[in-house]
Amino acid sequence: MNPHPPRCHLSTLRSSHPTPSLHAAPPHTHTHTHTHTHTASAPSARWSSAASGQVSVDDVDLSCLGRRLRRPPILNGPMHPRPLVALLDGRDCTVEMPILKDVATVAFCDAQSTQEIHEKVLNEAVAALLYHTITLSRDDLEKFKGLRVIVRIGSGFDNVDIKAAAELGIAVCNVPAASVEETADTSLCLILNLYRRVTWLHQALREGTRASSVEQIREVASGAARIRGETLGIIGLGRVGQAVALRAKAFGFGVIFYDPYLPDGVERSLGLQRMATLQDLLIHSDCVSLHCSLNEHNHHLINDFTIKQMRQGAFLVNTSRGGLVDEKALAQALKEARIRGAALDVHETEPFSFSAGPLKDAPNLICTPHTSWYSEQASVEAREEAAREVRRAITGRIPDSLKNCVNKDYLMAASQWPSMEAATVHPELNGAAYRFPPGLINVAAAGGLPGAGGGVESMVTGTLAHGIAPVSHPPHAPSPKTEADRDNPSDQ
Known part of the structure; x- marks a missing residue:
């Protein structure tokens, strides 16, 4: 083993062992060279740094960061080392680095659980970025000793226990608007596929089906239906729900919706019909599309009971969260033709596979792998805004400087927060x-x-003068309740 490891950028941190090995890679490459290992079988732990120049892992000393459950303020300035920011479940930081490089060191973990996160991140990270592929429960959050803010790159935040985070002094933020168009477009694409059966017709041709006569065409296209005059029922009229409604009206759908959290009058401005209850919507809809967040109150919102309230032969589309639908009940309804067809971009268990689970033998089902949120443009926008939110946390005061803090109400009620009031903030901070x-x-x-x-x-x-422009933070509006944040692109 080379006793003198190459000096390099920090790359990611990953381990499934208590004392993981560290592997350093040269800048701008994903080729990994062993530097020093504690166990031969330990998986590689890689670092990616936003700091300019080349540094070794041992050169980064973040020991001054707090390690108590009562979270300390983020120390930032010329007399302190740069705080550590970690991307937990990804390994590309090229978008985030330009935004954070002058105020933080950025690392990525490429982890699917906290067991795979390097001890250095658990002990010293003050901010975490994450997608939807890692879950942070209370037990997971307690492993982070200095964490002050979590930013979800996407709108849904059901993979983070936001109440437990607040009790631990950790702010949780999201990016609610980046993938609205992508998710709405995908939702309508799935709806059109169910009505016009494009997916099944394509598959039939792939399997060698011939449609050379009218009778054969009629047989292979059986189930295709006219869209104009059909009623689309939308559950949750947030950003995505509204975007779907406007698109559906252009295709000739009559649109109704159910949303108990939406102020009166919105339906008039959009030309929609509001249903007083969920049961009313299910009874009157030819196709039901879900666009609400997942919380403790609506898990398995679509279940055997609510499916029986739907019209015979209705369609179901879900691009929100997999936990909203009881897949066992849905599979049975598809087999019995109580539901004519379903299209799911999100699933109860992800990553989804047709090889297992209750949906493996279900007919008339379209499934996609939680991609309705994605486009190159939306991905970059979400990552940029998430990085800007982290920057606001580092250079401002938590939670007041944050733009999209989803657990602010919990934070303000938590006992940790009196120490963050202006009267008690140390003058050398931020x-x-x-x-x-x-x-x-x-x-x-x-x-x-x-x-x-x-x-x-x-x-x-005065304002810190090492390359950080003065930032003016607008007054922070009260964060929406968990139940009210219904614009969850499946990025999600």
Whole structure:
């Protein structure tokens, strides 16, 4: 083994062992070279850093960060090392780095559980970015010793226990708007597929079916239906629900919706019909499309009981969250033709496979692998906004400086937060004021630092001046309730 590992950028951190090995890779490459290992079988742990220049893993010392459950403020400035920000379930930080490189060190873990996250991240990360492929329960959150903010790259946040996070002093944020168009377009695509049976017709041709006569065409296209005049029922009229409604009207659907959290009058501005109860919507819909968040109140919203309230032969579409649908009940309804067809982009167990689970033998079913949120444009927009939210957390005050904090109400009620009020925030935090050592003041006294004098410590007030532009934070509106955030692109 080479006793002198190459100096390199930090790459990601990943391990499924208590004391994982560290593998460093040269900048801008995914080729991994062993530097030093504790166990021969340990999986590679890779780092990716936003800091300029080349540094070794051992050069990064973040020991000054707090390690208590009562979360300390984020230390940021010339007298402190850059805080550590970790992308938990991904390994590409190229979008985030330009936004965070002057205020933080960025690492990625490429983990599917906290057991795979390196101890350095668990001990020292102050901010975490994540997609939908990792879940953070209370037990998982308690493993992070210095974490102050979690930002979900997407709108859904049901994979994070936001109440437990608040009790631990951790703010949870999301990016609610980046994938609205993609999710709405995918939803309508699935609806059209169910009505016009494009997917099944394509598959029939792939399997060698011939349609050379009218009778053969009639047979292979059996079940295709006219769209104009049909009634689309939307459950949850958030951003995505509204976008789907506008698209569906253009195709000739009559659109109704059920949303107990939406203020009165919105239906009039959009030309929609509001249903007073979920049962009313199910009874009157030819196709039901789900666009609500998943929470403790609506798990298995579509179950055997509610399916029996739907019209005989109705369609079902879900691009929100898999837990909204009882897949066992859906499979039975498809086999009995109580539901004519279903299209699911999200599933109770992900990643989804037709080889197992209750849906493996279900007929008239279209499934996609939780991709309705994705386009290159939406992905970049979501990542950029998530990185900006982390930057606001580092350079501002949590939770006031955050734009999309989904557990602010819980945070403000938690006992940890009195220590974060302006009266008790240490003056050296976040660029408000920094105390420089006498030697530095002497050097600068001739020209620059206000009040600098021979060998006497001076206090420099004002905005941090190491490349961070002054940021003006607008007043933060009250965060929506969990139940009200219904625009969950499946990024999700």
